[in-house]
Amino acid sequence: MHGIANTAQAQAWNGYEGAHWAAHQDRWNAVNGGFDRPLLDAAALRAGEHVLDVGCGAGATTRLAARAVGPGRALGLDLSAPMLERARARAADEGVANVSFEHGDAQVHPLAPDSFDVAISRFGVMFFTDPVAAFTNVARALRPGGRVVFLSTAEPEGTEWLRAFGALDDILPLRGFGATGGPGMFSLADAGTATGLLTAAGFHDVRAERVQAYGTWGRDAEDAARFMLESGPGRHLLEQVDADARALAHVRLAERLRRHETPEGLRLRGAGRLLTARRPA
Template identity: 60%
Template structure:
């Protein structure tokens, strides 16, 4: 029987949020793929490595890792069944035989003693109910001297957050985008990253600021529909009436218009690239 302790996130990622990400895998990859080479390069994945991808979602980074380990294996772990189903479909379509996906809560999923060479994550490790316990469990899945490379969302400089902040007088944004709280920006403070990973037993910590431009839509209207259809956008719209929601969409479209170039809306995202070692 599967053991889940992060029940709030389990419910979210097996509800609308997970379904939306699964249906829009290609679009979310277009938003985040500018970080892929940074992550995989920092992980220094070798041809024979066993790779663990935490919070793998629809499996893009897991499959990229699998291509780098022709004589190894890549394993993705995630809470979201809809996203894992999409991950498996994509792996089959790409004829990747050295990749598997497991449904589980990384905080308690049975990882100990499995001897992975490297653990990676592209924005999948910010949602733990108990981050120290989760990273300790991940570390237990690594061999002695095993490596970890994670991307976590940064707060400052994210143009999509700045765009949504322009709706503060229209939508109840509250503390959206603030660092330190639970959720997407829980590890946006590098000091907090070091504190958590050190407490979890990792050494050799390095936290590097990185940024990349992502493609959010064909034009401002398309990007607005995508953002407002995401989990956070849908949640915000659910708290206002229809007229206010329409105003928010028009305002966001106007805000995004200057970012249109070469047939796409491109927005800069900032992150921390975290590397560490299991001693």
């Protein structure tokens, strides 16, 4: 692995957070997979193209891209060694041969210049300490006229799982939880901020569109509440309170989620910011 600039995020995604996502990759894909269609539709991938997947995680979108561009190739780049291990294993299991993965920080990783037709990301671009450096690095890796299609999280108010956590504000220390400052899941929630950063990195034709999709968080309210509280953000909050408060948080969150139960599972609506741009020709 090459140098790391984003050390705090590297620590998180190679620690508990990354291990949790790697161990539960199918569950996280059930949460986020509703956004695959708008991402790939906007990317308009064509056979023979080369794709860079930024913050690829366990590689679900990288494999989708690889299938779409064959005989072209897809490269997934991520900070998280645990998730990349799962990404490589799943690609091998599924027989996706035109995909590869690299462990690195998109802010500084030495990507071959002028080598990709398109860069995509499903919720992998919100965690940079220096987003302009990361986007500039991605721009250099694109061929002239190459395009980016990034999905980031939109405003917290449009995210039902975060609103559900609001029911715990008298139990858990939620101050700052869901803040729109960066780096973090809502760092690109503001369309003006996101488009400004891409413009500063040298991209043209920068646009931001709000999109929505439903995700499945668990079998029922109890299962979904447990999963949320065992995720990185939930675990961080629980570590700051005693056992009684932890138990109460689970009960309260399950009660709040029960209204979202369906025969297909516990489903919540999320809001995304679809960012598109081009490197100047």
